[in-house]
Amino acid sequence: MIDVIGTDAGAPASLPAPQQTLLRTATVIAAPQRLQAALQDWLGDAKPELISSDDPRALVDSLQSRPAEKPVVVLASGDPLWFGLGRILCDRIGAERLRFHPAPTSLQLAFSRIGRPWQDADWVSLHGRDPEILASTLQKRPAALAVLTDPNQGGAITVQQILRSSGLEASTDLWLCENLGHPDERVQLIAPGTALPIDLQPLLIALLIAREPAAPDPHQLPLFGLDDGLYLQHSDHPGLMTKREVRIQLLAELALPPQGVLWDLGAGTGSVGLEALRLRPGLQLLAVERRAGGAQLIQRNAQRLGVSPAAVLEADATTVLNGELPSQLSQPDRVLLGGGGAQRERLLQEVLTRLRSGGVVVIPLASIEALASVRPLLEDVGLAVRVQQLQAWRGQPLGDGTRLAPMNPTLIVTGTKPAQAGFTGKT
Numbered sequence: 001m002i003d004v005i006g007t008d009a010g011a012p013a014s015l016p017a018p019q020q021t022l023l024r025t026a027t028v029i030a031a032p033q034r035l036q037a038a039l040q041d042w043l044g045d046a047k048p049e050l051i052s053s054d055d056p057r058a059l060v061d062s063l064q065s066r067p068a069e070k071p072v073v074v075l076a077s078g079d080p081l082w083f084g085l086g087r088i089l090c091d092r093i094g095a096e097r098l099r100f101h102p103a104p105t106s107l108q109l110a111f112s113r114i115g116r117p118w119q120d121a122d123w124v125s126l127h128g129r130d131p132e133i134l135a136s137t138l139q140k141r142p143a144a145l146a147v148l149t150d151p152n153q154g155g156a157i158t159v160q161q162i163l164r165s166s167g168l169e170a171s172t173d174l175w176l177c178e179n180l181g182h183p184d185e186r187v188q189l190i191a192p193g194t195a196l197p198i199d200l201q202p203l204l205i206a207l208l209i210a211r212e213p214a215a216p217d218p219h220q221l222p223l224f225g226l227d228d229g230l231y232l233q234h235s236d237h238p239g240l241m242t243k244r245e246v247r248i249q250l251l252a253e254l255a256l257p258p259q260g261v262l263w264d265l266g267a268g269t270g271s272v273g274l275e276a277l278r279l280r281p282g283l284q285l286l287a288v289e290r291r292a293g294g295a296q297l298i299q300r301n302a303q304r305l306g307v308s309p310a311a312v313l314e315a316d317a318t319t320v321l322n323g324e325l326p327s328q329l330s331q332p333d334r335v336l337l338g339g340g341g342a343q344r345e346r347l348l349q350e351v352l353t354r355l356r357s358g359g360v361v362v363i364p365l366a367s368i369e370a371l372a373s374v375r376p377l378l379e380d381v382g383l384a385v386r387v388q389q390l391q392a393w394r395g396q397p398l399g400d401g402t403r404l405a406p407m408n409p410t411l412i413v414t415g416t417k418p419a420q421a422g423f424t425g426k427t
Helices: 017-025 033-043 056-061 086-092 106-114 132-138 155-165 244-254 271-279 294-305 317-321 341-354 368-380
Strands: 002-007 028-031 049-052 072-077 098-101 122-125 144-148 172-178 186-190 204-210 260-265 283-288 311-313 334-337 360-365 384-390 393-398 401-406 410-416
Touching: 002 017, 002 086, 028 033, 033 049, 056 086, 086 098, 106 144, 106 172, 106 186, 106 204, 122 132, 132 144, 132 155, 132 393, 132 401, 155 172, 155 204, 155 393, 244 271, 244 334, 244 360, 244 384, 244 410, 260 271, 260 341, 271 283, 271 294, 271 334, 294 311, 317 341, 334 341, 341 360, 341 368, 360 368, 368 384, 368 410
Parallel strands: 002 072, 002 098, 028 049, 028 072, 122 144, 260 283, 260 334, 283 311, 334 360
Antiparallel strands: 144 204, 172 186, 172 204, 360 410, 384 410, 393 401
């Protein structure tokens, strides 16, 4: 039997008594080079065979020929079965000959240092992997994410660049944790927009902790095309919002007039309608979102952007349109139909009965089947229909270069109602 013992920086003296007994009775001890001096001092006059290597595969190869009846101990960092020596041992020697004694992982130590519970944390490893996995994970807006960096993939700078290119730097705390458990341990919080320290260790853990972004100065924000991370989002559905690239195109398709009524149905975080108000302050915005807490979230985002919707309702859009609306909001000049789901066709029919002459309805869709269901409804009532697909890519670090990571494609259907003779466009 081979006992595989996880260690911390104080090993072997810091090991529990039962594991120290295993060490003292072993005939062969395999350990990385960094533990050899402490191990020899601790063993004293005992003279087991010591195998030393910082190459995990070489260490395992040296054990494969050992007689099974001799007691062998392997020392490894943290939990050997969590990105450690354990997988190689299992593959080459067999789990039936191994007994594991884990110590705290670097992940546990990292979260303990910043004093944050980690039961909700996700993690990704960049060791020998395409950094795109980090970009994809960030799109889901995890509450806490641990990243095992790879110096051959750019290390911590890759993490910072991907965080920045995802538009989430302003709403994420970036912690860098080096040499955890060792005397030269260092844990530091990197402020958004700042350069990384030049003396970082090549191997470290980065913690990305989502937080509510600081309230911006609306006067200092771009007119439109705001970073995704500036918006408050639903905590139970992070990342479920119209991304910046799609938002810009939807605003263009709406062809916003200086005055009039804009309906944002299925408003989500309110991002498109609120940016429309920044472009056209004379518009009256009706935002409808059925998700619990949706109205409060949209109002908070409106305050952050310095705009004032005419009405924000937390209800099903079909129920709203079948009820009583304020007269000044009852007939829209522009409609963004982002919700509806299974009720999309019914909702669209109700919208078309109320859309003013010369009005525009814009519908972002995720599937071709949805396009087939809504296009005939627009054409049958005489709207001019335009269909396009928007496919955007975001640059992500790849070694010494940049790769283009695709975002989900979006179908956009735009219907324009003919203007009546003599129609002035005024509301």
